[in-house]
Amino acid sequence: MRTPVGDTVSAGNPTTEQKLAACKLAGHFITNSACWQCGGEGLTDHDCGEDTCCCLNPEPNIRCDICEGKGGYDICLTCNPEADVYD
Numbered sequence: 810m811r812t813p814v815g816d817t818v819s820a821g822n823p824t825t826e827q828k829l830a831a832c833k834l835a836g837h838f839i840t841n842s843a844c845w846q847c848g849g850e851g852l853t854d855h856d857c858g859e860d861t862c863c864c865l866n867p868e869p870n871i872r873c874d875i876c877e878g879k880g881g882y883d884i885c886l887t888c889n890p891e892a893d894v895y896d
């Protein structure tokens with residue numbers, strides 16, 4: 810049995826952090842983009858557990874699943890030249 814060479818899928822997909830670490834090593838241009846979904850807030854929605862929300866000031870309290878509540882993420886512009894980067 811020969812093991813296939815260059816089969817990256819079976820080795821597990823690298824995480825975004827692993828990819829970025831490789832990009833940094835390669836000297837790629839990394840920038841921090843504000844999250845397109847939450848606009849940098851890290852929160853996207855309000856959910857107080859009530860079916861009918863009657864909060865006077867419903868503040869978002871649902872963590873953004875795009876940036877995991879960080880409000881932004883690092884992106885490699887060398888690998889993603891088409892990327893929309895929000896400031």
Ligand SMILES: [Zn+2]
Nearest residue numbers: 832837885888
């Ligand atoms: Zn890169």
Ligand SMILES: [Zn+2]
Nearest residue numbers: 857862863864
């Ligand atoms: Zn509410």
Ligand SMILES: [Zn+2]
Nearest residue numbers: 844847873876
């Ligand atoms: Zn976000």
